[in-house]
Amino acid sequence: MRQSLVIANWKLNGNLKLVDDMVSALASARCSADVVICPPAPYLAALETATQRLNIEVGGQNCSVYSNGAYTGEIAAEMLAEVGCKYVLLGHSERRALFAEDDTLIAKKVQLAQQAGLTAVLCVGETLQQREAGKTLDVVKAQLSAVLNDVDFNRLVVAYEPVWAIGTGETATPEQAQEVHAAIRQYVATFNTDAASKLALLYGGSVKPENAEILFAQDDIDGGLIGGASLNTDQFLAICSAVKG
Numbered sequence: 001m002r003q004s005l006v007i008a009n010w011k012l013n014g015n016l017k018l019v020d021d022m023v024s025a026l027a028s029a030r031c032s033a034d035v036v037i038c039p040p041a042p043y044l045a046a047l048e049t050a051t052q053r054l055n056i057e058v059g060g061q062n063c064s065v066y067s068n069g070a071y072t073g074e075i076a077a078e079m080l081a082e083v084g085c086k087y088v089l090l091g092h093s094e095r096r097a098l099f100a101e102d103d104t105l106i107a108k109k110v111q112l113a114q115q116a117g118l119t120a121v122l123c124v125g126e127t128l129q130q131r132e133a134g135k136t137l138d139v140v141k142a143q144l145s146a147v148l149n150d151v152d153f154n155r156l157v158v159a160y161e162p163v164w165a166i167g168t169g170e171t172a173t174p175e176q177a178q179e180v181h182a183a184i185r186q187y188v189a190t191f192n193t194d195a196a197s198k199l200a201l202l203y204g205g206s207v208k209p210e211n212a213e214i215l216f217a218q219d220d221i222d223g224g225l226i227g228g229a230s231l232n233t234d235q236f237l238a239i240c241s242a243v244k245g
């Protein structure tokens with residue numbers, strides 16, 4: 001039985017009011033999936049305190065490639081763990097594109113995160129240009145292979161987020177998403193068969209209440225990584241309850 005998981009990625013959005021509103025909404029919600037919220041770092045402690053009695057975990061949106069030292073503005077994986085995070089998003093396409101993060105750097109971050117006891121949520125996905133050139137699987141496999149050679153599969157989640165579907169309102173069709181998810185699972189199996197069958201694989205990219213159920217019904221889709229819709233309590237709860245239980 002694989003973990004069903006819905007992760008909220010607030011990106012650079014939200015405030016203390018959203019922390020309160022989301023926690024109140026989730027407190028009275030019924031959801032068979034595990035729920036993780038990744039707010040901007042200043043809200044992690046407040047969210048962790050507010051969710052202590054709930055079955056909700058907290059995660060970072062990124063961590064440093066360094067453990068400590070003179071790196072102004074950075075946040076170490078161990079610091080995230082110390083304030084109660086259980087997860088950290090790594091390799092998000094916005095980090096890759098806007099902050100020039102490459103596969104080598106992301107692999108190092110995954111190692112540090114796992115050493116700190118965090119589950120790394122490795123994000124992979126192709127651009128529209130790469131998809132149109134028929135390179136989707138090559139791109140995704142290259143992003144995975146950089147990390148999978150030296151990874152703790154017990155602390156790994158993979159999120160497939162086609163770049164062209166992020167924040168655009170354009171979602172991969174359930175068939176497109178399933179095809180890539182199945183290919184990811186097969187590829188992971190070439191590294192570790194047992195881990196591949198247990199790995200939680202999430203879809204991300206314009207997931208909304210209207211399309212969540214059909215996406216999550218696909219064989220190899222175990223939940224979602226939600227951006228825009230995770231900022232709205234009603235929408236986020238509807239997505240959480242769309243996960244197959």
Ligand SMILES: O=C(CO)COP(=O)(O)O
Pocket residue numbers: 009092161165166167168169204205206207225226227228229
């Ligand atoms: O990037 C995403 C989650 O990490 C997806 O964002 P949207 O749900 O806003 O498309």
